[in-house]
Amino acid sequence: MSAPRSPAELPVPPMSPAWFEEFVPRRGLLNGHLQTIVGNFLPRPAFRLMSVTETVEVDSADGSKVLCHCHWHPGEDASRRLTVVMVHGLEGSSDSRYIQGLSARAWNAGCNVVRMNMRNCSDSDVLTPTLYHSGLSDDVGAVVDHYAKRFGLQRVALVGYSMGGNLVLKLAGEWEARAPLCSVAAVCPAIDLAAGSDALHEPANRLYEWHFLRRLVRRYRRKTSLFPDIYEMQGIGPIRSLREFDDKIVARYCGFSDADDYYYRAAAARVVDRIAVPTLILLAIDDPFIRLTAETRAKILANPNIHFVETSHGGHCAYLGTEPGNDIHWAESTIIRYLLHPSGASNGI
Numbered sequence: 001m002s003a004p005r006s007p008a009e010l011p012v013p014p015m016s017p018a019w020f021e022e023f024v025p026r027r028g029l030l031n032g033h034l035q036t037i038v039g040n041f042l043p044r045p046a047f048r049l050m051s052v053t054e055t056v057e058v059d060s061a062d063g064s065k066v067l068c069h070c071h072w073h074p075g076e077d078a079s080r081r082l083t084v085v086m087v088h089g090l091e092g093s094s095d096s097r098y099i100q101g102l103s104a105r106a107w108n109a110g111c112n113v114v115r116m117n118m119r120n121c122s123d124s125d126v127l128t129p130t131l132y133h134s135g136l137s138d139d140v141g142a143v144v145d146h147y148a149k150r151f152g153l154q155r156v157a158l159v160g161y162s163m164g165g166n167l168v169l170k171l172a173g174e175w176e177a178r179a180p181l182c183s184v185a186a187v188c189p190a191i192d193l194a195a196g197s198d199a200l201h202e203p204a205n206r207l208y209e210w211h212f213l214r215r216l217v218r219r220y221r222r223k224t225s226l227f228p229d230i231y232e233m234q235g236i237g238p239i240r241s242l243r244e245f246d247d248k249i250v251a252r253y254c255g256f257s258d259a260d261d262y263y264y265r266a267a268a269a270r271v272v273d274r275i276a277v278p279t280l281i282l283l284a285i286d287d288p289f290i291r292l293t294a295e296t297r298a299k300i301l302a303n304p305n306i307h308f309v310e311t312s313h314g315g316h317c318a319y320l321g322t323e324p325g326n327d328i329h330w331a332e333s334t335i336i337r338y339l340l341h342p343s344g345a346s347n348g349i
Contacts, residue, residue: 017307019337023330025313026320032286033204035315040097045326047100049107051115055127058142064119064128066139069094071103071113072151073348079152081348082182082339083112085144087164089317090190091215093122098161098187098317102332109336110348112153116143118164120219129227131220133250134163134193135266137171148180155182157339161317162290165189165281166268172279173271184279185335188290188317191272194263195291201241205289209242216245269296272303279306280338282331284314307338 029035052072055065072078084106088096094115103113117124119132119139144156158181160168165186172184190196200209217239224231231253239245247259256262264270281300283290292300300308311319314331321330340348 019341023311024322026322029320030313032288032315035318035320036288039318039320044097044101056143056146058139062129064130066119067117067122067124069115071107073112077349080154081112082155082157083153084157084159085114085116087116087140087160087167089162089164090212093117101329105332105336125222125226129230131253133254134166137167140167140171153180156180157183159185159335161187163190166191169268169272173274176274177276181277183277183339185338187282187331188287190290191268192291192293192296193267195293196289197242199289199291220249273299275303275305281308283310285312287316
């Protein structure tokens with residue numbers, strides 16, 4: 001596990017490119033836990049975008065589908081507009097505040113938006129007999145392929161938060177320069193899964209771990225009631241950590257030998273060096289439970305396609321800055337500037 005770095009050691013985008021503005025945390029929010037908690041509960045403007053809801057098949061072998069909410073600009077130029085596919089974090093959904101906030105910004109910038117739910121999320125448990133996990137990057141790819149074929153999309157960007165960040169970075173490494181993927185952004189991505197899981201079990205982070213475990217176990221109970229021929233509670237025993245959940249349930253039902261096998265095979269860290277499209281990774285040193293190993297950090301820094309922005313503050317997926325009103329959300333405005341910058345795009349075109 002890598003040691004915290006001083007601000008003087010932090011990598012900064014070379015020559016401060018046009019899309020980059022330094023993150024300055026809101027006064028009184030210099031603590032990663034405060035950033036994380038306040039960011040999670042801070043009120044936002046009402047989400048008013050009209051959407052088209054549909055299910056997309058992501059696995060023909062078992063008929064698994066995911067729920068997507070789409071926002072398409074009208075007109076003949078829709079296929080030429082940048083389409084942003086967004087993926088939420090662990091036990092989040094397409095209605096998570098940060099997904100809605102980024103969706104509104106992307107839409108106002110002229111982009112099409114697809115808010116993708118991972119399998120089972122947003123009360124879609126009946127759409128798949130499987131569980132969701134951090135290795136299902138093919139699901140994101142299936143959603144991209146579905147809409148690219150349907151609408152003739154020329155440019156697709158991926159954005160993921162936390163667990164969703166691992167998924168989009170993993171797909172980017174697997175796809176390399178495959179069209180229509182043109183850019184990627186990940187906020188506090190959980191790309192070193194083992195390190196992050198163990199960090200959640202540290203005493204200072206047990207509240208977060210309990211929050212995730214309570215929801216994960218509740219979801220698993222729901223799956224046992226929907227698919228009793230596949231899942232059972234008997235023999236599972238007590239689950240006291242995320243690693244135990246991944247070992248006893250995810251590994252058992254998702255084709256991994258144990259939690260360590262799952263963490264290794266599902267981690268974007270294995271393929272991050274193969275990413276071949278412009279990619280932004282935002283990471284805060286005071287994130288309570290996201291960790292990068294020295295090996296993964298070296299891979300990221302060695303890849304010229306990746307802009308790695310590591311800040312002293314920001315917490316987990318919060319980044320509450322000094323701007324007034326809804327502009328307090330620095331990561332969201334940074335992502336939009338970055339995604340529109342590579343091609344000099346205007347109004348998403």
